Amino acid sequence: MGRKLIVTRLSFYITQDKLQKLFAPFGQLASVNLVFDPRTKRPKGYGFVSYNTEIEAEKALKAMNGRIVDGRLLLVEPAGDK
DNA sequence: GCTGAGCGG
Numbered sequence: 001m002g003r004k005l006i007v008t009r010l011s012f013y014i015t016q017d018k019l020q021k022l023f024a025p026f027g028q029l030a031s032v033n034l035v036f037d038p039r040t041k042r043p044k045g046y047g048f049v050s051y052n053t054e055i056e057a058e059k060a061l062k063a064m065n066g067r068i069v070d071g072r073l074l075l076v077e078p079a080g081d082k
Numbered sequence: 083g084c085t086g087a088g089c090g091g
Contacts, residue, residue: 009086009087012085012086035088035089035090035091037090044086044088045088046087046089048089075088
């Protein structure tokens, strides 16, 4: 399904909560997940966000892609669904 | 303390 987004180039100091708040206004969030690296015990700097509709996902993509967040330029693109 | 492309678990 095409309602999942991958958010890359995030700051290493961002949290899943921040990510959620950033994408919340664009639609009903199904899930937000920052990818955590168990080896380094640090976020990998990217995450996934799912909406209940592709419309919202697309809206969020266009709104958040290229946005400066926490000093970093976010990169948002459609992700595969597992 | 400060790394940088990416499709996790």
